[in-house]
Amino acid sequence: MALTLSSAAQDLLFREARTANTFTDEPVGDEQVRAIYDLVKYAPTAMNQQPLRVVLVCSPEARERLLGLMAPGNRAKTAAAPLVAVLAADLDFHEELPKVFPHSAGAREMFAENEALRAHSARFNATLQVGYFILGVRAAGLAAGPMAGYDADGIDKEFLDDAHTVLAVVNIGRPGEDAWFDRLPRLTYEEVVTTV
Ligand SMILES: Cc1cc2nc3c(=O)[nH]c(=O)nc-3n(C[C@H](O)[C@H](O)[C@H](O)COP(=O)(O)O)c2cc1C
Numbered sequence: 112m113a114l115t116l117s118s119a120a121q122d123l124l125f126r127e128a129r130t131a132n133t134f135t136d137e138p139v140g141d142e143q144v145r146a147i148y149d150l151v152k153y154a155p156t157a158m159n160q161q162p163l164r165v166v167l168v169c170s171p172e173a174r175e176r177l178l179g180l181m182a183p184g185n186r187a188k189t190a191a192a193p194l195v196a197v198l199a200a201d202l203d204f205h206e207e208l209p210k211v212f213p214h215s216a217g218a219r220e221m222f223a224e225n226e227a228l229r230a231h232s233a234r235f236n237a238t239l240q241v242g243y244f245i246l247g248v249r250a251a252g253l254a255a256g257p258m259a260g261y262d263a264d265g266i267d268k269e270f271l272d273d274a275h276t277v278l279a280v281v282n283i284g285r286p287g288e289d290a291w292f293d294r295l296p297r298l299t300y301e302e303v304v305t306t307v
Contacts, residue, residue, distance in 0.1 A: 124249050129294070131254035132188050133287035139194040139253065147247040154243035156236040158218055159211045162204035163240035166197040166270055176269055181280070182260030192256065192282030197266060198244060200237035202230055203274040234278065241279050248283055254290065256282035 114121060122128075144167065156162070168177050174195065181189050189195055205222035212218050222229040241257070248255040258280045266277040 123252070124246055128249045129254065129286070129291045131256045131282065131284070131286040131290045132292065133290045134188070134192045134254075134256075134282065134284035135287045137193060137285050139283050143251050143253070144194070147244070147251050150250060151240065151243040151247035154240050156239060157232060158208065158215065160204050160232060160236050161207065161211060161240070162201045162233040162237040163244070164199045164201045164237075164275055165244070166199065168195040168197060168270075173270075177266070177280070180262045180265040180269065181258070185258050185260045185280075188256055188282055189258070189280065191287070193284035194282075196244075196281045196283060197270050197277055198237070198241050198279045198281060199271055199275045199277050200233040201275055202233045204233055204236075205229060234276070237278055241281075245281065248281070253283055254286045258282070 116124075148165070152161070168174055174190070177195060177197070178186050178190055205219050208215070208219040208222070222232070245255045245257055261277070261280055263277050266280070267275070271277065
């Protein structure tokens, strides 16, 4: 009763949503990816920065290049996933600020002058968007398999330019046979939440 979201939607997005390790070969359509983005673009970011960038790895040749950069334990699932997305942070997100945060005249210049602040902000806010992206995949009735086990420098070089850096690689599709590892324990409210 404390939640407004329907119980079915709670299950879809959270309780029954799992990290998939195998996939069926049912393709993930372009319209599904667009629908996912059109939801998750509303994620909040500091100063509305929106530094997340998404590279869809679609060609067989690109998939092969990516597989060579994945940790050995991640290769089979990344090979089998109907769609793989490289989620990256745009370290030059400040160039969009005049458009996405127009009322703050000096915002672009503040980040232009401070590379360390810009990189931190890009990573922090794009990572927040990665979480929303995973929720969006689930909202489409698909399973996500986020991974951080890869050669990050290699992915940056092969798939991104100097102004972008990888944050996660996400396999996307319908779960296949034996798709899940055992559900691992979650920390309880008492372990996580304190009151001051
Ligand atoms: C940022 C991130 C990185 C992860 N990296 C890997 C990975 O490299 N390989 C892997 O098999 N699983 C990886 N996982 C999957 C987690 O282990 C999994 O989401 C977690 O244990 C919860 O599983 P569940 O959703 O089935 O409950 C990653 C998950 C996240 C969010």
